[in-house]
Amino acid sequence: MPVAHKTGTVKSKQGSNAQSQKAPAAKTVKAASKKKDEEDGTETGEGDEWMQGKTLIKPLDQLDLTEAELKEEFTRILTANNPHAPQNIVRYSFKERSYKPISSVDQLAVHFVLEGNLLHQDSDEARRQRAKQGLPEEKDTVETAVAEKPETPAAGGEDAGDVEEGGGEERADSVESKAGKKEQKITNQFNFSERASQTLNNPLRERGCQTEPPPRANFSATANQWEIYDVYLEVLQKQEKNKEKAKAVPKKDDDKGKKKMMLVETQSDDITKVAKVAKIIERMVNQNTFDDIAQDFKYFEDASDEYREQEGTLLPLWKFQYDKAKRLSVTALCWNESYKDLFAVGLGSYDFTKQGRGMLVFYSLKNSTFPEYIYPTTSGILCLDIHKHLPYLVAVGFYDGCVAVYNLKEETLQPIYKSTAKSGKHTDPVWQVKWQKDDMDNNHNFFSVSSDGRVVSWTLVKNELVFTDIIKLSLEGAVSEGPEGVQLPIMACGTSFDFHKQIDYLFLVGTEEGKIHKCSKAYSSQFLETYNAHNMAVDAVKWNHFHTKVFISCSSDWTVKIWDHTIKTPMFTFDLNASVGDVAWSPYSSTVFAAVTTDGKVHTFDLSINKYEAICQQPVVAKKKTKLTHIEFNPVYPIIIVGDDRGYVTSLKLSPNLRKKPKEKKGQELPKGPEVEIAKMEKLLSLLREPENSNA
Amino acid sequence: RFSAVFIFSPKQAEVEETLKRIQTHKGVIGTIVVNAEGIPIRTTLDNSTTVQYAGLLHQLTMKARSTVRDLDPQNDLTFLRIRSKKHEIMVAPDKEYLLIVIQNPSE
Numbered sequence: 001m002p003v004a005h006k007t008g009t010v011k012s013k014q015g016s017n018a019q020s021q022k023a024p025a026a027k028t029v030k031a032a033s034k035k036k037d038e039e040d041g042t043e044t045g046e047g048d049e050w051m052q053g054k055t056l057i058k059p060l061d062q063l064d065l066t067e068a069e070l071k072e073e074f075t076r077i078l079t080a081n082n083p084h085a086p087q088n089i090v091r092y093s094f095k096e097r098s099y100k101p102i103s104s105v106d107q108l109a110v111h112f113v114l115e116g117n118l119l120h121q122d123s124d125e126a127r128r129q130r131a132k133q134g135l136p137e138e139k140d141t142v143e144t145a146v147a148e149k150p151e152t153p154a155a156g157g158e159d160a161g162d163v164e165e166g167g168g169e170e171r172a173d174s175v176e177s178k179a180g181k182k183e184q185k186i187t188n189q190f191n192f193s194e195r196a197s198q199t200l201n202n203p204l205r206e207r208g209c210q211t212e213p214p215p216r217a218n219f220s221a222t223a224n225q226w227e228i229y230d231v232y233l234e235v236l237q238k239q240e241k242n243k244e245k246a247k248a249v250p251k252k253d254d255d256k257g258k259k260k261m262m263l264v265e266t267q268s269d270d271i272t273k274v275a276k277v278a279k280i281i282e283r284m285v286n287q288n289t290f291d292d293i294a295q296d297f298k299y300f301e302d303a304s305d306e307y308r309e310q311e312g313t314l315l316p317l318w319k320f321q322y323d324k325a326k327r328l329s330v331t332a333l334c335w336n337e338s339y340k341d342l343f344a345v346g347l348g349s350y351d352f353t354k355q356g357r358g359m360l361v362f363y364s365l366k367n368s369t370f371p372e373y374i375y376p377t378t379s380g381i382l383c384l385d386i387h388k389h390l391p392y393l394v395a396v397g398f399y400d401g402c403v404a405v406y407n408l409k410e411e412t413l414q415p416i417y418k419s420t421a422k423s424g425k426h427t428d429p430v431w432q433v434k435w436q437k438d439d440m441d442n443n444h445n446f447f448s449v450s451s452d453g454r455v456v457s458w459t460l461v462k463n464e465l466v467f468t469d470i471i472k473l474s475l476e477g478a479v480s481e482g483p484e485g486v487q488l489p490i491m492a493c494g495t496s497f498d499f500h501k502q503i504d505y506l507f508l509v510g511t512e513e514g515k516i517h518k519c520s521k522a523y524s525s526q527f528l529e530t531y532n533a534h535n536m537a538v539d540a541v542k543w544n545h546f547h548t549k550v551f552i553s554c555s556s557d558w559t560v561k562i563w564d565h566t567i568k569t570p571m572f573t574f575d576l577n578a579s580v581g582d583v584a585w586s587p588y589s590s591t592v593f594a595a596v597t598t599d600g601k602v603h604t605f606d607l608s609i610n611k612y613e614a615i616c617q618q619p620v621v622a623k624k625k626t627k628l629t630h631i632e633f634n635p636v637y638p639i640i641i642v643g644d645d646r647g648y649v650t651s652l653k654l655s656p657n658l659r660k661k662p663k664e665k666k667g668q669e670l671p672k673g674p675e676v677e678i679a680k681m682e683k684l685l686s687l688l689r690e691p692e693n694s695n696a
Numbered sequence: 697r698f699s700a701v702f703i704f705s706p707k708q709a710e711v712e713e714t715l716k717r718i719q720t721h722k723g724v725i726g727t728i729v730v731n732a733e734g735i736p737i738r739t740t741l742d743n744s745t746t747v748q749y750a751g752l753l754h755q756l757t758m759k760a761r762s763t764v765r766d767l768d769p770q771n772d773l774t775f776l777r778i779r780s781k782k783h784e785i786m787v788a789p790d791k792e793y794l795l796i797v798i799q800n801p802s803e
Contacts, residue, residue, distance in 0.1 A: 226765030272707050274729060277788040277795045278714040280775055284786045285721050288801040370717060411707070 082107040283366045290368060293317050297365070297639065302655040310609050312616045312657030314602060317639065318368035320345070320649040324376075325359050330643025332384045333632045338391035340636045341365040342372065345649055348380025348399055350629070355380060355399055360406065363649065375406060375413050385446065387435045395446045395458075397430030403448050403458060403465070417465045419458065424467035426450035431495045437504070447499070449509060453491025455519070471524050473511060496541045502548055508565075510538025516553055518565060531568060533561060540582050546590035547681040554583040560595050562607075564685060571685060572611065576603055582630045588638075588659060590681040596628035596642055604658050608680055616658060620650055723800045725783060730754055730794040741798075749785075753796055757789050 085107050090099045119126040221227075287294055297317050305312060325347045332346030341364050348358040358380035362373040379400040387393040392408040396415070402425045404415035419425040428451035435446045436457070445459040453473040459466045473492040493512035500506040505521040506528075514534035517527040534555035544550040550571075554560045556579040561570035578597035586592040591607040604616040621628065621644055630643040638654045719727050719740055728746055729738035734754040739746040761773040776787040783800045 222762075224762060224766055226762070226769040229765075229769035272711055273790065274793050274795060275707065275711045275714070277790040277793060278711055278718065280788045281786060281795050281797050282714055282718050282721075284775060284777070284788070285718055285724060285797060285799055288784060288786075288799055289722050291801065369721075370714075 080107065082109045084109060282370070283364075286367050286369055290318065293368075297637070297653060300653065302657075305655050305657040308657065310615050310657065312604065312655040312659075314604070314616060314618050314620065314640070314652040314654060314658075316620065317651040317653055318365065320363045320368050320371075320651070321647060322359075322361055322371055322374070324374075325361060325647040328357075328359060328380070328647050329627075329645035330629050330647060330649060331358075331380065331382050333630045333641055333643050333649070334384055334386050335632055335634055335641075336386050336391050337388045337635060339364075340634065342391075343632070343634075343641060343649075344384055344386055344394060345643060346381035346384040346396065347647060348382055350645070358398065360384065360394070360396060362408070365651070373408055375415075377404075382429050383432045383448075385433045385435050387444065390444070393435075393444065395433045395435060395448075397433045397448050397450070399429045401426035401428055401430060401450060401452070403430055403433060403446075405446075405460065405465070417460060417463075419465050419467065423465055424456065424469075426452050426454060426456070428452040428493070432497050434497070434499055436499070447497070447507075449494035449497045451493035451495070451512065453493060455494060455497065455509060457521075469524070470521055471509075471519055473509060473517065493537075495537050496539060498541045498543050498551070500543055500548070501545065508541045508543070508551060510541040510553060512537040514538060514555060514557070516541055516563075529565065529568075531563065533563075533570070534559060539580060540584075542583065542585055544590055544681065545585050545587055547685075550590075550681060550685070552583055552585065552593060554580040554595055556580065572607070574603075574605065574614075576601075576614075581628055584631050584633055584640075586633050586659075587635050591684065592658065594631055594633070594640060596631045598627035600624055600626055600628055600644070602628065602631065602640070602642060602652070604654070606658065606660065607684055609660065611684070616655075620652060621648070718797060721799075723802075725798040725800060727798075728796040730796065732792045749796060749798075750794075753785070753787055754794060757787050757794060761789060 085105050087105065089102045089105055091102055092098070093100045119129070296315060300315065302313055302315065328347035329349055330345055331348040331350065332344070334344045334346075336342040336344070343363055345361045345363065346358070347361065349355060358377040360373075360375040360377060360381055361371045364372050377396075377398065379398040379402065381396055382399055383397040385395045387395075394406045394408065396404045396406060398404070403419045405417040407416045410416060426448065430448050430450045433446055433448045435444070439445055439459060441461075443459050443461055445457055447455060447457050447470065449455050455470045455473070457468045457470050459468070473494050492515070494509050495512050496510040498508050500508075507519055507521070509517045509519055510533070511517070514532070514536055516531040516533045516538055518529035518531070519527050533553050534557045536555050536557040538553050538555050541553045542551060544552070549564050549566060550562060551565060552560065552562050558575055558577060558579060560574045560576060560580055560583055562572040563570050574595075576595060576597050578599040578601070581596045581598060583593060583595040586594070589606070589608075591609075592605065594602055594604045596602050600619045600621045602616070602618055602620050603614040604618075605614050609615055620642055626644045626646050626648075628642055628644050631640055633640050638659055639651050640654065641649050641651050643649050715727065715729075715738075718724060726741040726745075727739070728736050728741065728749055730736050730750045730753075734750055736746045736750040741749070757773070757776060760776050764771055764773045773789055775789070778785040778787075779801075783798055786797045786799065788795045
């Protein structure tokens with residue numbers, strides 16, 4: 001609180017106006033006050049020298065002013081404005097986002113502040129303080145009251161008075177305590193007594209016991225999404241196992257056997273578990289070594305084909321060989337329909353004099369150095385076929401006339417089924433085997449043809465191979481004199497057969513005499529048709545993959561012939577200058593086929609491009625003396641495998657010219673495969689048929 | 697350096713043969729078989745190199761596998777190839793084992 005003091009009027013020659021007393025003190029002009037002081041000084045000086053006489057003593061530094069100037073009136077206005085206060089305070093207004101001047105500026109000037117300690121009577125603080133101080137005050141009042149009381153009822157007796165006094169004193173005490181906690185206890189005014197007693201405090205005793213800490217182990221793990229997934233899978237599997245156990249009847253012997261197996265496994269050096277991984281690594285290592293071949297296989301397309309017009313080339317890729325099979329020749333090749341990189345090689349010998357053991361070997365394109373599966377056999381293999389739907393079942397025909405079925409899933413090297421002399425094995429080498437559709441009892445079955453003139457159907461019934469003679473190939477008209485004058489028909493030697501792709505019962509058989517018979521599974525004694533195909537044994541007979549009427553045949557008489565089964569004469573004949581070992585249609589085009597000859601060449605034809613010549617004739621083996629024995633097209637990739645008589649299998653990639661598809665006209669969508677192919681073939685055939693018709 | 701190998705079953709012989717083929721393959725510098733704890737159990741390299749390869753590659757394979765499985769728990773790591781200037785390290789993990797092969801592909 002600023003101390004109010006009067007503003008004094010300035011006593012000066014120049015007049016001044018003083019304003020309200022309580023207004024802030026006005027600042028006086030310094031010059032005026034100075035002058036006043038000087039005048040006072042002069043006046044006192046005057047007083048001293050009063051005896052000497054009035055003389056004005058001018059200080060040396062006094063302003064020299066003229067009379068006019070001295071008489072000039074200066075008006076001084078005392079205002080309530082604080083001269084130190086700023087006149088133009090500007091504040092930033094966020095609303096208007098600019099600086100705005102404040103309308104009125106605070107004019108208060110504080111000269112002196114002193115905190116006082118007076119409280120108003122009725123304020124809270126005052127009441128509180130009174131409350132605290134109220135006790136001694138009341139005590140005084142009460143005591144006076146008590147003092148009064150014993151005085152007044154003096155007649156009551158001293159006891160009473162004492163009692164009362166005591167009571168009064170007690171009352172005083174009580175009042176004290178009461179005053180201390182004012183709003184709490186309202187005690188009896190007359191005979192209140194407070195009693196307290198102290199109980200015996202029992203001595204405190206501390207007791208503790210220590211146990212052995214529970215064993216601790218540190219555990220750390222990560223909880224990833226896949227770990228959770230794994231655990232869930234495990235739980236699921238356990239649940240399923242439990243379900244199965246609940247259903248199945250437990251056998252004690254089996255359990256014991258299993259336990260023994262378990263023990264053995266754990267004792268072994270666990271190297272067997274590395275098997276799968278080792279296989280992967282081997283393939284990787286091979287991929288690295290044959291990296292360029294793998295790249296070629298996948299990506300290389302011969303660019304020079306654009307300049308070559310019609311011709312194409314075969315690019316050699318991997319070469320497959322197995323040391324133990326070096327002296328054997330490749331007698332059969334077959335691609336696996338389900339695993340497109342797996343193919344089977346049958347090894348044996350075509351040489352009549354050099355018959356010995358044989359081998360069934362499976363290779364994968366992913367590993368060209370070592371076969372995936374190896375099955376050594378006692379007799380040379382002459383043919384094999386892999387089941388279309390069950391990629392682990394392989395039917396094999398041997399030189400000694402047996403047929404066998406191998407199951408690749410089994411760990412044994414023995415076939416699961418083998419025909420014996422009792423069960424109707426052939427008496428001559430089996431030249432071809434082919435799987436058929438499952439019969440009505442859902443048993444697998446396959447056919448075989450052999451030089452003994454029989455076409456036999458073998459059915460896998462439980463653990464046995466049951467055979468059924470389908471047809472006996474007899475030479476027309478030829479009858480030989482058997483013992484006791486019985487006339488026995490001479491059997492023709494079947495060397496190859498093929499089943500029609502769509503018509504189930506229809507099949508073709510090629511014989512050693514060079515004839516091709518069209519047969520039906522239904523008729524066991526008669527042929528539907530016979531074609532005088534070749535002059536020598538028919539090595540291969542194959543139906544076209546697309547066109548239902550066309551088939552191809554090749555023979556050691558150097559020729560390859562294409563037929564329409566409704567016409568007795570061949571549609572096309574090609575002379576290849578060497579004995580043709582095998583011929584195969586391509587799976588992607590109805591007019592492309594390839595043949596291998598004993599001079600080591602592969603001849604590729606595309607009838608839609610060139611009807612008279614091969615579009616590619618390429619030797620594929622290094623040494624000229626090696627004879628090529630078999631050829632197969634891969635169902636998916638543009639590669640072919642060629643087997644030769646030294647046990648090698650060479651894989652080759654077909655260049656683009658060999659894989660030509662019909663050009664699509666602009667604007668039209670690509671027509672569906674098979675129909676186009678059939679149409680293509682039909683067109684070719686019709687060209688040939690018309691002149692025939694016209695001639696006829 | 698490795699202890700004698702006991703052949704219990706034809707399958708084991710097959711695996712042994714496969715490993716031998718890998719070791720004698722063109723360009724292969726070394727082969728190491730590591731168990732689930734990262735301890736090499738079979739090797740064709742010297743001890744210090746083996747221990748180093750085993751330890752480092754084990755961790756890397758775990759990380760790679762974790763990555764593949766995190767992205768899709770139904771997926772799993774098949775193999776890992778690390779191609780460097782000098783050679784290529786190939787790692788094929790299994791549930792319990794790890795097979796490491798170092799090959800010089802250009803040879």
